[in-house]
Amino acid sequence: MAEEGLFVLPGDLIDPSFIPSHPKKPLRLGPGLRHIPPNSILPTVSGQVYTDNRKNSIWVEYNGGRYVPSTNDQVIGQIQRSAGEHYYVNIAPYASNAVLPHLAFEGVTKKTRPQLNPGALVYARVALAHKHMDVELECVSPSTGKADGLGPLVDGMVFNVSLGLARRLSMSKKENSKVIVLDLLGDAGLVFEVVVGRNGRVWIGGGSVADTVLVGRALTQTDEEDHGPEAQKNVVRRLLSERK
Amino acid sequence: MEKGTVELQVWHQKFLRYLACEGSPPAPGRISSRDPLHDKSSSHSPSSGASQSWFAIGIALIFSSFLKSPDKLNSETQIPLPAVNMPREAEISTNEKQFLKTALTENVRIDGRLFEQYRPLSLGFGEEFGVAEVELGKTRILAKVSAEVTVPYADRPFDGIFQIVTELSPMVSPAFEVNRPTETEVLLSRLLEKTVRRSGALDTESLCLMAGKKCWAVRVDVHVLSHDGNLVDAACVAVVAALRHFRKPDTSVEGEMVTVYTAAEREPTPLSWLHSPYCVTWSFYGEEGEMALLDASWKEEQVQVASFTVSLNRHGEVCQIAKLGGVAVDAVLLLKCTAGATVEVKRISEMVDQKLEEDAKRRDKGGLMAELRAENERES
């Protein structure tokens, strides 16, 4: 169970009592924190510190800024070009491209690999995010060899949201994320698929054009006006009434 | 992260690759002139001492990564150097292009607007005279007017000087660089020039103080704060509103003496304003440009096949028309768009007039007499 509290600025000391201590599991540092050997943990961004005692993890929740890739993030990238054995993929504007090997898709050989043109979208996992090297992506799990939903995205529309909302959307527990727009819209009978990239891009597809636009507008409004659950209900109600 | 840091990282990555390519210097054509490694004059370039230390770190990192995964490094060496590491605007993806086009054929815009609907337009003024900020959806533009007394141009002794300066700085997006005008910037400044300056909105003769010797130079600086499409319309409203809001110091001429009074001595005077032109931009979509949209957002602008900007004032006078290329659009549709623009211009014009009036009311504290009053405000 995640606990919130404690607003920190970069370089602030975090009270050691706040850092979870699990007898067996190693401490996991999430985004926004940096381990300075031997034993101090300093925030590198300003935001709220969250902890999860069960997972023995601690991270800083912040909204905004540029997307900084970290390993295992699932992102939506845009193919820029293909050269050698890699695709060059844009995952954040004005950042250098990430590389996606041609063979990093489920069950492909050199002959059967997907042919992606510049401008195509892929849903990929960050395999390597080293500060001084190009980010590497993959669309297949290296352990199981399965795609697990990763791969090229066909049709649909991409909406840009803040990094905070993207992170909240990909949380498994709704009570933590406080984003209920998608559930409300789904309950209202709209048919759509959603793919959330941690780099602030949300892909919506699978339904009619009007529904896709409606879901996108609901999401961007929630994001821009920073709506709570009650306000989200109002947004959805208003948009649905416009639809009819 | 700061821009400097980002640039250093980019440079550093390139440097790493340079080292990985068995120390052979990269081909000259492949390194941009902005590369700090080659361009020491660049403001962000590290000093030579710093570059040496970077060199050392570079080698250390090469070694460390070599030790960790030698095969990874080999694969790295095969990656060709990108031609130039210029910051690039994220272009719109094929999925988005396709979606926007299909949506338009179904009469849907991605932000739920009608085809002929503007985004909400808001206008605010600063504390000072002559500062206006316009928000059109997420597009934000600030215009600031300043005036100084100078010598008029020799060939135009009876006219004051009036210029509009546009700047698209890296504040909007890193793709814009200072002092290197992009196509967007040139077109924006030309459109503003034609709409406001050439159409004679400001009476430049009234800026003359002493023929051939002294005149006012009025300058409007247009700063784009954020770009979400339709810069022209927003910038035009900002420029016109700022100029109409501006007050220049009052002056008097006696013989060869020009006296410029401070605001305390004499009430500053507004510029002599003749008419207020506003731009309305249409974008066209479809094979033959048969669909016309008003006030396209940045995403929509990237898909448009042609655009058409017409500047009008509220009296129905066209001040400027610009359809600078793009797909050929039927002449009748262009006329229809112009007719639609006249309606839109009336609306914008009313909005600006109303805001100016509100601001004037807010500032009006009963004139000079109220300020000079000796007694305090009575408590009732």
Added chain:
Amino acid sequence: MLAPAKPINCPLASCLAWSACPTKKFTNCSDSELSLFRLPPSAPVTTPSTDTINRFDLYLRATSVLDSVFSHSPARNVAMPLDTSTYSMALLRVDGRRWNELRRLHAQIRTQSASDGSSYLEMGHTKVLCVVTGPTEKLASQRMASSSSSSLLDVNISIAGFSSVDRKRPSRTDKRVSEMAFTVQQSLNKAVHAAIFPNSTISISLTVLSQDGSLLASLFNAATLALVDAGIPMSDYVTACTSGSTSSYAAADDAADPLLDLNRQEEQELPFLTVATLGGSDRVCALVCESRVQVSRLEGMLAVGVDGCKQVRTLLDRVIRERGAKMIEEGAIARGDVVGAGDEMDTEED
């Protein structure tokens, strides 16, 4: 090579109303020499002398405001004795043309032997030389610079210092010139089948030798001719011309006529626009207007402009066909190679 004066074949249904009127005036005037000085039937019934005075007065007032509009135009003479008021009586313009006549249009292609395509075009006294090089492979620097617009064409305009009345130092950063280059590039880009040439560039260099109005239109026409000469596949000619209106921007000026193909003198005094259309259609590639004009005048001006573009297209087409036929005659090209020509050439082969 004056275009035949014909009643305008107006494609815009709503413009029929006004197009009927000038035609009538025109037939009236051609009755005899004397009738040139007769008042048109639509003019108000007043004695000619007072009418002239009124109009001249109006003209004076109009020009004083117009002066401020055109204040920064480079070659502005302080006292411009263009008396537009005489137009309403004689229905003849300063250079003796009628309202819907083009100036002499003379054009040549293949003037520069060292280039892939070239042309020389005169519209009245406006003289433009165009050289096309390409398609060639895009340089790396060009590829990055224009990566977003991925433009096939690269247009350069240089205006000779001696081209206009006042000698002007050519400036590299003239925004007006770069806007014209942008307009030509963006318009031709859509007419050229760009998909055939991926990763290539075609450079179009335009040199202005002499300026006498309709500059942008001449640039368009010269560039089109040179592209045809270079054998670049295009969907049709992009032709352009200017059209103006005899009215000032005063709303009450009902007797105003649209004018075709303005010279420099007229451009400085009257509102005008430049129209470029694709082929003989009513579809407008580029429309540029830099002067103040009543919105109601626009329709007439646009219709005349579009019609003028059609006339220009016929003239340019004739130039190309004549040259093509000559080249086949001389054996400069093998029969079967089609040089910008259509059916006529094909039938000759048979």
